[in-house]
Amino acid sequence: MKAFAALLDGLVYTPSRNGKLRLLADYFRTTPDPDRGWALAALTDGLDQRHAKPALVRGLVEARVDPVLFRLSYDYVGDLAETVSLIWPDDGTAADTPLRLGDAVAALQTAGRSEVPALLEGWLDSLDADGRFALLKLIMGGLRVGVSARLAKTALTRLGGAPLVDSVSLAEIEEIWFGLEPPYVSLFAWLEGRAGPPPVDRRIAFRPLMLANPLEDGALETLDPDEFRAEWKWDGIRVQLVAGGGERRVYSRTGDDISAAFPDIVAAMDFDAVVDGELLVLRDGAVAPFNHLQQRLNRKRVTRQMLADHPAHVRLYDMLFDGDEDLRALPFDDRRVRLDDWMRRESPGRMDLSPLVPFRAWDDLSALRADARANGIEGLMLKRGDSPYTAGRPKGPWFKWKRDPMLADCVVMYAQRGHGRRSSFYSDFTFGCWRPDDDGKPELVPVGKAYFGFTDAELAELDKWVRGHSTERYGPVRAVEPGLVLEIAFDSVHRSARHKSKLAMRFPRVHRIRWDKPHHEADRLETLEKLVAE
Amino acid sequence: MPRTEKTSPETWLRVTPQGLYCAAGDFYIDPHRPVERAVITHGHADHARAGHDAVLTTPGTAVIMRSRFGAGAAKTYDEAAYGETRSFGDATVRLAPAGHILGSAQVVIEHAGTRVVISGDYKRRRDLTCDGFEPVPCDLFVTEATFALPVFRHPPDGAEIRKLLQSLARNPDRVHLVGVYALGKAQRVIALLREAGYDRPIHLHGALTALCDLYAAQGIALGPLRPVGRESKKGFAGEIVLCPPSSLRDRWSRGFPNPVTAMASGWMRVRQRARLRGVELPLILSDHADWDELTATLHDVQAPRVWVTHGREDALVHYARSHGIEAEALSLVGREEEGA
Structure with missing residues (x-):
């Protein structure tokens, strides 16, 4: 646990990506199996500790520490693991036999539900504050040390095994990741050149996606329209459908298996291929707003009612495998022909083709994009006709060209303390627009919440403003008097039961802080209602 | 009475x-x-x-x-x-x-x-x-x-000063910039370093020199101190430079190549606070x-x-x-x- 604790500490305090990679690679190189594998699982969110829930940890600490003091501390620190690690009574003596990470995981996995509290309590007593932090992060997840799963996997490519062994690439790791289980002993053996690649069932493998870069201002002038193809950018979630040999998988963008939530799609995958497309909710041929799709996400089971009310659909735009044939090295244009042929041949249900958008000059597309207010369209995709399907986000071949966001001036109503590096700052803002109340007097109703779009310096000013203008406190939330106007950018606005205004914004973010604008001049609710995508 | x-x-x-x-x-x-x-x-x-x-x-x-x-x-x-x-x-x-x-x-x-x-x-x-x-x-x-x-439980001062000295030993090629409040913290950190046996000159941002001189004049031994001049900031590898916290992230500190950024403050006890300030080496030292x-x-x-x-x-x-x-x-x- 000591090495893992030192790793987490180092990651928190090392701002640079290269520095983090070095720390991770050093840790993986010097830590034995299975400890390093469990650490990798924690870093990639792959550790499932069913019994050690935050509520259990809170219960343990509140039995040791005055609950009021604990809550005040948690409110200040903003991170449960860190709060508990710092507040846990500590007489300064560490245990003689250090706790091994692998032993802790094994003990938790074999322990019965009723045994977990005592186990955890004993460990917390035996560790120092850094060790407690590491243990709690390990079992509760949500590390917040500034390391993505992808960065952790990238570090694996730098283990530097035997000098004669060719290093394993990130794409190779990602391709077999879906088939690996913690503590990844066979993976490390392969990375260190002691064994071949771990055997995985390739038929259901997730193939890492090719991603697009945002189109920068002025970039079009440097691009030749003849070399590019255009498609609509659909407002759903990216999926990869993998079927063959009796197996079927729906993978999310990051390679998570979401098949269980989409049995309607799985049932339609009566083919042997790997295709790439956008998951949508489609009714009578029309794309439903994104929040309808959200009802279907993150579910372990779906009811028949849900399937009927929110029918899923995949709009396809690329093809990676046709049977056993790998198409990824082919140019986009050729893959597109293969996809068209395959669709005609197989015509799978609940799927259609994302049409190519014809154009001659960039101006044609600019006009289309500006008018693209139809449901389900977020903008345009530009793809080079000669681009092979390359995992990752290569610069140059694919661009996403989102339509301009909508803007509204909204008044801050509530502020909540943030998490992670922004804990102890009021950084999440609920804002509203004006409407007449029952007596015809203007009242604010909340329309959304945003927590980014400002710099650290602006955050400090916003925090100060919130503290100086609070009217009430509810735990980590403060109500503030009307006075601060935020210009909010958002992609669209929908009907929703979540807010009193019956409206919800999609992807709201702070575009500008309008210190200058009187709050009574902020936008009215009826202005937003005119923008609703039905 | x-x-x-x-x-x-x-x-x-x-x-x-x-x-x-x-x-x-x-x-x-x-x-x-x-x-x-x-x-x-x-x-x-x-x-x-x-x-x-x-x-x-x-x-x-x-x-x-x-x-x-x-x-x-x-x-x-x-x-x-x-x-x-x-x-x-x-x-x-x-x-x-x-x-x-x-x-x-x-x-x-x-x-x-x-x-x-x-x-x-x-x-x-x-x-x-x-x-x-x-x-x-x-x-x-x-x-x-x-x-x-x-x-907030401040660890023993000696342990925090050892963290700084260990980092110096591990990174002899990097200057160690330590953010300290000009009045009190700066002089205490210097005194603690001296007590731990560190006898090299300690380098000071201009905002700290007057108050360090004042402490020395009051009979508090701080050992050899050197102001960081306006000239090149390249020759400080392996040295300790003290500066006000605000200077850790301004133009002044950018002149130092590849520094280890440290900060001596009780707030450093909370990781994410330290992280928000871009501190690489937090030292939990409070007055x-x-x-x-x-x-x-x-x-x-x-x-x-x-x-x-x-x-x-x-x-x-x-x-x-x-x-x-x-x-x-x-x-x-x-x-x-x-x-x-």
């Missing part, structure tokens, strides 16, 4: 727009606006301001105020050594060591048989650069609460009492009543009440006074 009927302190001590005011003696404690008579606990800018007529403070604080504000900081100084008594109106005042920085004092006020102690900023652990805190039993204790949450010191002090001074000022009042008020001590946050006391 016969025991007289004790008065309720809020009848003669209250919060005003100028700051905490003692009506019994017609003076203010650390007022933030110019007043006729001020008692100053210590030299930090949020406590010692310029423009008062008469100032009562320790010789150490008077030296600091003169150095910071020039000769005109106050019309007259009354420099009282720790323990010396003064009378103002119906109140007597003496200053007791607070252990915060050089010259820092608690204000002990007695009036009509009641003793009030205003802690100012304080800490309980040993500090080579100032006198140690003296607990004064009293009827009302007005305490600071900067680190009044049980997550304020941590949770254990704050709560131990409440018991040491045996006061049945406590007023809690600036900081995380809620937690300390809660702690005091659950230990049978009457406690209020001072800002609330002030507001009630206004309403009455």
